[in-house]
Amino acid sequence: xxxxxGPTIRERAALMLGRAAGTAARRFGRGGGTALPGLVxxxxxxxLLERLAQxxxxxxxxxxxxxxxxxxxxxxxxxxxxxxxxxxxxPSGSNLERGLVVAYVEAAEPGGRIADAASRVGxxxxxxxxxxxxxxxxxxxxxxxxxxxxxxxxxxxxxxxxGEGWGGMLASADPGCTLVLNADDPSIAQLAxxxxxxxxxxxxxxxxxxxxxxxxxxDARFCRCxxxxxxxxxFMGHVGIWACTSCGERxxxxxxxxxxxxxxxxxxxxxxxxxxALVTLEIPMAGLYSVYNALAAAAAAHxxxxxxxxxxxxxxxxxxxxxxxxxxxxxxRSVRVLLAKNPAGMNELLRALVAGSRxxxxxxxxxxxxxxxxxxxxxxxxxxxxxEVLAGRDVTVTCSGDRADDFALRWHLAGIDPAAVIPxxxxxxxxxxxxxxxxxxxxxxxxxxxxxxVREALARRAGVGSYWEVAR
Ligand SMILES: [Zn+2]
Numbered sequence: 001x002x003x004x005x006g007p008t009i010r011e012r013a014a015l016m017l018g019r020a021a022g023t024a025a026r027r028f029g030r031g032g033g034t035a036l037p038g039l040v041x042x043x044x045x046x047x048l049l050e051r052l053a054q055x056x057x058x059x060x061x062x063x064x065x066x067x068x069x070x071x072x073x074x075x076x077x078x079x080x081x082x083x084x085x086x087x088x089x090x091p092s093g094s095n096l097e098r099g100l101v102v103a104y105v106e107a108a109e110p111g112g113r114i115a116d117a118a119s120r121v122g123x124x125x126x127x128x129x130x131x132x133x134x135x136x137x138x139x140x141x142x143x144x145x146x147x148x149x150x151x152x153x154x155x156x157x158x159x160x161x162x163g164e165g166w167g168g169m170l171a172s173a174d175p176g177c178t179l180v181l182n183a184d185d186p187s188i189a190q191l192a193x194x195x196x197x198x199x200x201x202x203x204x205x206x207x208x209x210x211x212x213x214x215x216x217x218x219d220a221r222f223c224r225c226x227x228x229x230x231x232x233x234x235f236m237g238h239v240g241i242w243a244c245t246s247c248g249e250r251x252x253x254x255x256x257x258x259x260x261x262x263x264x265x266x267x268x269x270x271x272x273x274x275x276x277a278l279v280t281l282e283i284p285m286a287g288l289y290s291v292y293n294a295l296a297a298a299a300a301a302h303x304x305x306x307x308x309x310x311x312x313x314x315x316x317x318x319x320x321x322x323x324x325x326x327x328x329x330x331x332x333r334s335v336r337v338l339l340a341k342n343p344a345g346m347n348e349l350l351r352a353l354v355a356g357s358r359x360x361x362x363x364x365x366x367x368x369x370x371x372x373x374x375x376x377x378x379x380x381x382x383x384x385x386x387x388e389v390l391a392g393r394d395v396t397v398t399c400s401g402d403r404a405d406d407f408a409l410r411w412h413l414a415g416i417d418p419a420a421v422i423p424x425x426x427x428x429x430x431x432x433x434x435x436x437x438x439x440x441x442x443x444x445x446x447x448x449x450x451x452x453x454v455r456e457a458l459a460r461r462a463g464v465g466s467y468w469e470v471a472r
Pocket of ligand 1: 224225247
């Protein structure tokens with residue numbers, strides 16, 4: 001009964017006040033108040049989240065996992081737009097309940113309804129730690145699970161406890177819901193056993209891109225039977241072609257499968273089979289982690305009935321998500337921003353920097369480490385990152401951020417002596433640009449709050465919009 005009615009007076013008031021809070025935040029503060037309107041509106045009317053889900057006439061897609069949520073959400077939204085559907089989506093990185101409510105606050109008309117709601121799909125990135133709570137309220141039509149790596153240990157504790165928290169949620173999932181699962185991450189693939197929902201798997205079948213050996217960040221994982229995993233091939237961390245040495249469960253054959261992958265420092269070309277239909281994806285983002293994000297997005301779009309050709313065209317045309325391989329032209333240099341949140345993510349982007357390039361190709365880096373709450377206050381994780389992968393290459397690195405000295409020591413221990421250590425963002429950016437020849441690319445590797453800082457500085461210098469103007 002309630003489900004079919006329009007928004008209540010209380011909900012409409014909450015939306016109005018949320019909108020006012022957003023306007024005020026944009027006027028007075030930096031950061032654009034991406035969370036504030038949701039915080040205000042959600043506190044006044046906790047039912048807004050359900051109302052948002054109900055108003056998305058074509059259902060809701062959730063995207064969760066440690067790494068790749070923002071980019072995958074962005075790709076799914078881009079594919080849907082190419083398919084003629086206007087998605088409702090949360091601002092990048094704003095992936096707690098309040099962030100989802102922001103999507104509603106911003107899309108709602110004064111009466112609290114969303115224009116063309118019947119034809120719209122909600123596409124929301126959801127933090128892995130809050131998914132179990134939000135899942136029954138959003139009742140997603142498609143739920144994407146990317147991976148589970150160690151991340152911000154001081155916030156969540158063990159990664160395994162996050163995965164375990166999903167058990168009850170999946171057991172009660174609607175049989176009409178499709179779970180899009182990474183076949184190569186055993187902690188994700190094994191979720192299939194816990195649900196009656198439909199399963200659509202994605203993964204990599206090209207063994208040429210496997211790692212020669214397990215990298216530092218590979219977390220020891222156990223099968224749900226308690227046994228150990230053995231790998232025929234590892235693609236990153238604990239992600240690869242796995243089998244349990246105890247119960248014999250094996251990685252499922254992915255229905256969305258990357259058969260052949262050509263990596264370069266700019267992007268990837270991937271031959272993909274989507275339920276038997278062959279298509280070439282030109283992915284304009286570097287790194288094998290970007291290939292996984294594109295496969296996940298393609299699988300989600302496939303589950304929503306988008307034709308394979310539309311998927312391929314939309315991925316090729318997709319610009320970067322906020323702060324994820326975004327590029328800026330500054331003083332005749334191309335500057336690319338790479339977000340590093342944890343060892344697994346850092347390893348993948350370091351690998352992406354040198355993918356397909358010759359050893360002699362110079363790499364210009366600005367490496368920024370902060371220790372704010374959103375960065376992870378314990379910075380010792382940098383010792384689990386495989387910075388050594390760049391040793392022996394022609395690398396010029398400037399270290400910056402609140403913990404520039406700690407980062408510089410880590411680079412030094414990897415055999416790469418930083419050219420400069422400059423905590424201040426603007427000064428470090430000046431120095432790094434000065435060491436990058438005109439026409440060359442400067443790559444900025446940064447933790448979350450450092451990324452926000454440097455992105456603001458770059459946007460200003462390049463004459464691009466501010467955080468809150470583009471953070472969609
Ligand atoms: Zn087992």
